[in-house]
Amino acid sequence: MLLLKELPTSKSLEKFVKRYPDADIAAISDFVNLLRASSDISTALDKLLAKHExxxxxxxxxxxxxxxxxxxxxxxxxxxxxxxxxxxxxxxxxxxxxxxxxxxxxxxxxxxxxxxxxxxxxxxxxxxxxxxxxxxxxxxxxxxxxxxxxxxxxxxxxxxxxxxxxx
Structure with missing residues (x-):
């Protein structure tokens, strides 16, 4: 589960490209967004199930x-x-x-x-x-x-x- 609530902006990711020039920032951004959405969906299921103990x-x-x-x-x-x-x-x-x-x-x-x-x-x-x-x-x-x-x-x-x- 992704615990990161604040996803990186393109500007912040550019800092990483300077240090790691081979980094595919678009792929990393898409991946982190996918993880965030999956984590949020799982959390929503947890909340639904918690209502039923x-x-x-x-x-x-x-x-x-x-x-x-x-x-x-x-x-x-x-x-x-x-x-x-x-x-x-x-x-x-x-x-x-x-x-x-x-x-x-x-x-x-x-x-x-x-x-x-x-x-x-x-x-x-x-x-x-x-x-x-x-x-x-x-x-x-x-x-x-x-x-x-x-x-x-x-x-x-x-x-x-x-x-x-x-x-």
Missing amino acids: LLQGRWWVLVLLMRQDDLTSTPTDLAEKAGVTKATMTGFIDGLVREGLVTRITDDVDRRKLLIKLTDAGQQKLDIVLPDYYKKVSALMSLLNTDQRASLLVNVNVLASGLDVMK
Whole structure:
């Protein structure tokens, strides 16, 4: 998440060009603006979820469980699908268990295997949050027409597919 609230002006970026002549100021400015917008969108989602006493990590766990036909998954699968470490997922699950939104159950086939299941309370939480989420996301996305949205997704996916250059 980008913590920088004041984005650099073209004048301030010119100072960097003097010191780093190979810097592509337009690319840097566009990149920082993209980071800022992404961060602001993520913050807006945090605020929406906070109204429902949820954090993004826990929210995505509930959503991932609801996607499953049996509302059940392993912690490892949840971590992979959420793009977080197993330790981070354990923290999310611990909080959701304390809140009664998920439960840990032992696999019937392999008693060593732990499964995470969405509880009725977890489903009720989603039934309250999802309509609000859908309404707000639709309102935000309606700021772009269909062509703009398609173009945005193509461009974002092009950038995402080239992230190896950042290594």
